[in-house]
Amino acid sequence: MTVPLYHVLILAAILFAMGLACTVAWRANVIMMLIGIEIMLNAVMLTFVGGSAQWGMADGQIFSLMLMALTSAEVSLALAMVVYLHRRKQSVNTDDFDSMKG
Amino acid sequence: MEAILFYLLAAVTLIGTLCAITARQAVRAIVYLVTSFFSLALIFYLLGAPLVAAFEVIIYAGAIMVLFLFVIMMLDLGHPEKMETPRLGDWWPALLLLAAILGSLVILAAGHPQAPNTGFVEVTVRQFSQALFQRYGVAVEIISMQLLFALVGALYLGRRR
Numbered sequence: 001m002t003v004p005l006y007h008v009l010i011l012a013a014i015l016f017a018m019g020l021a022c023t024v025a026w027r028a029n030v031i032m033m034l035i036g037i038e039i040m041l042n043a044v045m046l047t048f049v050g051g052s053a054q055w056g057m058a059d060g061q062i063f064s065l066m067l068m069a070l071t072s073a074e075v076s077l078a079l080a081m082v083v084y085l086h087r088r089k090q091s092v093n094t095d096d097f098d099s100m101k102g
Numbered sequence: 103m104e105a106i107l108f109y110l111l112a113a114v115t116l117i118g119t120l121c122a123i124t125a126r127q128a129v130r131a132i133v134y135l136v137t138s139f140f141s142l143a144l145i146f147y148l149l150g151a152p153l154v155a156a157f158e159v160i161i162y163a164g165a166i167m168v169l170f171l172f173v174i175m176m177l178d179l180g181h182p183e184k185m186e187t188p189r190l191g192d193w194w195p196a197l198l199l200l201a202a203i204l205g206s207l208v209i210l211a212a213g214h215p216q217a218p219n220t221g222f223v224e225v226t227v228r229q230f231s232q233a234l235f236q237r238y239g240v241a242v243e244i245i246s247m248q249l250l251f252a253l254v255g256a257l258y259l260g261r262r263r
Binding site for chain 2: 003005006008010011018021024028029032034035036039045046050053054055057058062064066070071073075077081082084092
């Protein structure tokens with residue numbers, strides 16, 4: 001393929017910015033915050049794979065694989081936490097969990 | 103040909119993600135995100151990473167998104183009236199961040215009008231597997247431990263008391 005690495009990096013940066021915007025804008029809803037984190041991690045994976053393709057090294061792809069394993073662990077724990085919180089207060093709104101007044 | 107395909111897939115990814123982060127229902131956001139992940143997997147394939155592309159479809163679109171969907175349906179969060187959409191006042195910090203990142207991108211792109219157009223080198227599955235299990239064998243073990251701990255933690259959080 002003859003696309004410059006530069007364009008891949010621009011795509012990854014825009015995706016990361018979208019994920020960040022999702023996490024910041026939906027800060028009242030836990031599930032949409034987690035979706036924003038997923039988008040950001042995907043942008044990072046795209047950066048790793050682009051670098052791996054540019055220099056012909058397998059390391060970038062291996063790191064994206066590690067990132068996938070990390071994400072699945074993170075999502076399973078985070079969603080278990082969401083179920084636990086929903087069982088306590090019947091809500092996934094972060095404003096309902098302000099009893100520590102932080 | 104492949105370059106045109108790359109730009110098309112990039113457009114699909116960006117539009118899908120944009121629809122996902124502005125969707126009014128969580129289930130719709132998940133479905134848009136699955137579309138975006140499929141086109142991202144094709145981009146990985148074009149970048150010479152067939153294994154990562156396959157794992158993207160299997161693990162991301164197939165397992166993680168289904169886990170999200172499962173939790174949304176189990177907790178009955180699919181109704182749009184139950185989910186509070188962000189007001190316009192909630193969007194402005196996000197738009198500020200987005201504008202800052204996009205502005206810096208535009209400035210960077212204007213500074214380098216001709217990007218060097220070197221071809222990509224494909225990493226074969228054999229090279230990938232050899233590097234994974236020879237040089238990064240310890241990392242594989244640590245990742246498996248981490249997945250085990252996540253399993254135990256999820257069981258602990260999810261038990262009935």
